[in-house]
Amino acid sequence: MIEINELHKSYSIGQNTLHVLKGINFEVAAGEMVAIMGSSGSGKSTLLNILGMLDNADSGTYTLDKNIIKELDETKAAIYRNKFLGFVFQSFNLISYKTALENVMLPLYYQKVARKERQERAQKFLEQLGLGPWATHHPNELSGGQIQRVAIARALVSEPKVLLADEPTGALDSKTSYELMDVLQTINDKGITLLIVTHEEDIANMCKRIVHLKDGVIVEDKKVKQVRASSYVE
Amino acid sequence: MWNRDRWQEMFYALRKNKLRTTLSGFTLAMGIFIFVLLFGFGNGLKNSFEQFFLDDSTNTVWLYPGQTEKPYRGFKAKRRIIFRNDDLVDIQQNFPFFIDYITPRISRGALVKRGKESNNYTVRGVAPGHQYAEKTIISNGRYINDADVNDETKYACIGRLVEKDLFGNKSAIGEQIDVGGVSFKVVGVFTDEGGDNEERLIYIPYTTRQRLEKSNDRVDQIIVAFRPELGHAGALALEKKLNDFMRKKHNIAPNDRSGIYVRNVAADLKESQQFASVLQLIVTFVGLGTLLAGIIGISNIMVFVVKERTKELGIRKAIGATPNSVIGMILHESVFITTIAGYVGLLAGVGTLALIGDSLEEFFIINPYISTSTAVAATITLILFGAIAGYIPARRAAKIKPIIALRDE
Numbered sequence: 001m002i003e004i005n006e007l008h009k010s011y012s013i014g015q016n017t018l019h020v021l022k023g024i025n026f027e028v029a030a031g032e033m034v035a036i037m038g039s040s041g042s043g044k045s046t047l048l049n050i051l052g053m054l055d056n057a058d059s060g061t062y063t064l065d066k067n068i069i070k071e072l073d074e075t076k077a078a079i080y081r082n083k084f085l086g087f088v089f090q091s092f093n094l095i096s097y098k099t100a101l102e103n104v105m106l107p108l109y110y111q112k113v114a115r116k117e118r119q120e121r122a123q124k125f126l127e128q129l130g131l132g133p134w135a136t137h138h139p140n141e142l143s144g145g146q147i148q149r150v151a152i153a154r155a156l157v158s159e160p161k162v163l164l165a166d167e168p169t170g171a172l173d174s175k176t177s178y179e180l181m182d183v184l185q186t187i188n189d190k191g192i193t194l195l196i197v198t199h200e201e202d203i204a205n206m207c208k209r210i211v212h213l214k215d216g217v218i219v220e221d222k223k224v225k226q227v228r229a230s231s232y233v234e
Numbered sequence: 235m236w237n238r239d240r241w242q243e244m245f246y247a248l249r250k251n252k253l254r255t256t257l258s259g260f261t262l263a264m265g266i267f268i269f270v271l272l273f274g275f276g277n278g279l280k281n282s283f284e285q286f287f288l289d290d291s292t293n294t295v296w297l298y299p300g301q302t303e304k305p306y307r308g309f310k311a312k313r314r315i316i317f318r319n320d321d322l323v324d325i326q327q328n329f330p331f332f333i334d335y336i337t338p339r340i341s342r343g344a345l346v347k348r349g350k351e352s353n354n355y356t357v358r359g360v361a362p363g364h365q366y367a368e369k370t371i372i373s374n375g376r377y378i379n380d381a382d383v384n385d386e387t388k389y390a391c392i393g394r395l396v397e398k399d400l401f402g403n404k405s406a407i408g409e410q411i412d413v414g415g416v417s418f419k420v421v422g423v424f425t426d427e428g429g430d431n432e433e434r435l436i437y438i439p440y441t442t443r444q445r446l447e448k449s450n451d452r453v454d455q456i457i458v459a460f461r462p463e464l465g466h467a468g469a470l471a472l473e474k475k476l477n478d479f480m481r482k483k484h485n486i487a488p489n490d491r492s493g494i495y496v497r498n499v500a501a502d503l504k505e506s507q508q509f510a511s512v513l514q515l516i517v518t519f520v521g522l523g524t525l526l527a528g529i530i531g532i533s534n535i536m537v538f539v540v541k542e543r544t545k546e547l548g549i550r551k552a553i554g555a556t557p558n559s560v561i562g563m564i565l566h567e568s569v570f571i572t573t574i575a576g577y578v579g580l581l582a583g584v585g586t587l588a589l590i591g592d593s594l595e596e597f598f599i600i601n602p603y604i605s606t607s608t609a610v611a612a613t614i615t616l617i618l619f620g621a622i623a624g625y626i627p628a629r630r631a632a633k634i635k636p637i638i639a640l641r642d643e
């Protein structure tokens with residue numbers, strides 16, 4: 001599903017250059033659930049942003065579902081983001097003036113899906129995540145866990161092949177975090193590939209594979225026995 | 235443009251950002267409103283100048299007697315010049331090919347009575363040509379004619395408001411009025427575009443006025459109408475020749491600027507038209523400045539709008555918005571706000587001008603208006619620049635990497 005070779009990324013800060021990713025080689029098969037771990041500044045979020053086509057690599061190749069991403073112009077990249085990828089951010093990134101339902105409908109708007117169908121599909125995903133009664137509420141009327149589940153519904157509504165989550169539990173308490181991981185595991189069980197950036201060991205252990213980054217290089221890449229989040233959820 | 239979803243998205247964004255939308259719209263509407271108002275006032279001033287000449291014929295030269303300042307040919311300085319009937323004859327005989335008609339004017343105030351009604355009016359002794367010089371419009375009966383002048387008749391042609399004052403709703407034609415103790419028969423009623431004061435006048439034959447004043451032959455002013463085909467240059471030449479002729483006849487020193495005063499309506503009109511044109515140019519310049527301020531205002535607003543929505547645009551791009559859809563969304567919004575606000579400003583401006591009407595006449599602003607083509611052109615210009623103002627920041631926003639936009643706070 002995902003294949004990256006010799007990926008490099010640097011940021012210029014004044015006259016200094018910060019080499020964040022130093023030749024990453026990495027493959028993710030369809031249906032995997034991968035945790036990307038590392039301390040602050042290790043390059044894990046940068047890697048996820050490049051995988052999500054939110055940022056470009058300086059060099060190296062990135063292939064998503066057999067498409068070489070570097071060759072895509074901005075319009076095609078937007079279409080790929082919409083069709084192949086779903087994003088869940090630590091800071092949720094919902095549009096504040098739209099209701100939960102409208103936020104979830106938005107990716108389908110860019111797919112030119114008819115309004116009625118958009119509404120039905122968005123409502124279905126919200127209900128699957130237990131947010132049916134909250135569909136007409138605005139983000140500021142929802143709890144952190146509810147907001148993150150709205151963000152997941154938005155990421156899933158366009159039925160992506162890959163879901164990318166950057167510290168999805170970072171702003172949540174532990175109970176809500178486990179509930180969220182339970183949701184993500186259920187999504188993965190349905191065959192959607194998941195890449196989760198986290199610095200929390202227990203969250204990483206709920207994935208099937210853990211990739212450790214340190215100073216822009218992969219120092220460890222191991223398969224783990226997945227801990228089911230449902231065992232923590234009452 | 236006609237994508238229903240895009241309209242819905244736009245209305246949603248506008249509704250959810252009421253303050254921003256209202257303020258943006260208000261700035262734009264004010265720009266067009268002030269432009270329309272300024273332009274209207276400019277036209278009102280122009281109208282005022284045109285109206286000033288509207289009730290007088292423009293092919294006339296007016297001669298007024300004055301007082302000399304210099305001694306000449308044995309005559310002392312400070313001599314009062316008096317025009318007489320023979321001046322009329324001499325002018326006619328010496329300028330036969332240039333003159334259309336000539337008329338004297340003798341103006342006196344008089345108490346005019348009819349039954350129990352009475353009022354003070356200006357009574358003018360005139361010749362028939364005066365009707366054309368003053369553009370007097372006969373609404374009933376007739377004006378003073380040559381027979382009245384020759385026979386020194388006691389006939390009067392009265393203004394519409396004189397008739398209304400003295401006769402109410404009845405017709406004055408054939409009725410007698412007492413003008414300063416002398417009975418006159420009303421033979422005509424007139425109107426005048428010069429306003430109410432011009433309709434509170436009474437015209438009588440100038441010869442009758444002279445007979446009433448101990449049979450003298452004095453006239454207050456002489457109005458000479460030249461043939462229109464003389465043109466502006468010809469009118470100026472005739473004015474000079476008439477001035478020279480009268481000065482010579484009345485023994486006034488050639489270098490004495492007093493003695494006789496000459497007013498050439500054609501020259502005055504031309505000067506006034508030039509002034510009005512300059513005024514119009516200034517008003518247009520100020521109007522364009524206002525419009526430019528409005529355009530700069532939209533540009534600022536759109537830059538602010540895009541900046542404020544950078545994170546939102548980042549989110550939209552992250553979930554699949556293409557650069558064109560981002561540009562289209564912002565452009566659609568800016569053109570919509572500009573169009574609606576421009577139209578509201580236009581209607582408010584035109585409405586205000588209509589409400590003002592002639593109420594600012596005392597400030598020389600008569601019937602302020604703006605032509606439809608000017609108003610529409612100004613609005614379209616604003617919409618066009620609104621689109622450009624929206625396009626530039628929209629294009630910039632579309633180029634921002636999603637990750638940069640998402641980090642924006």
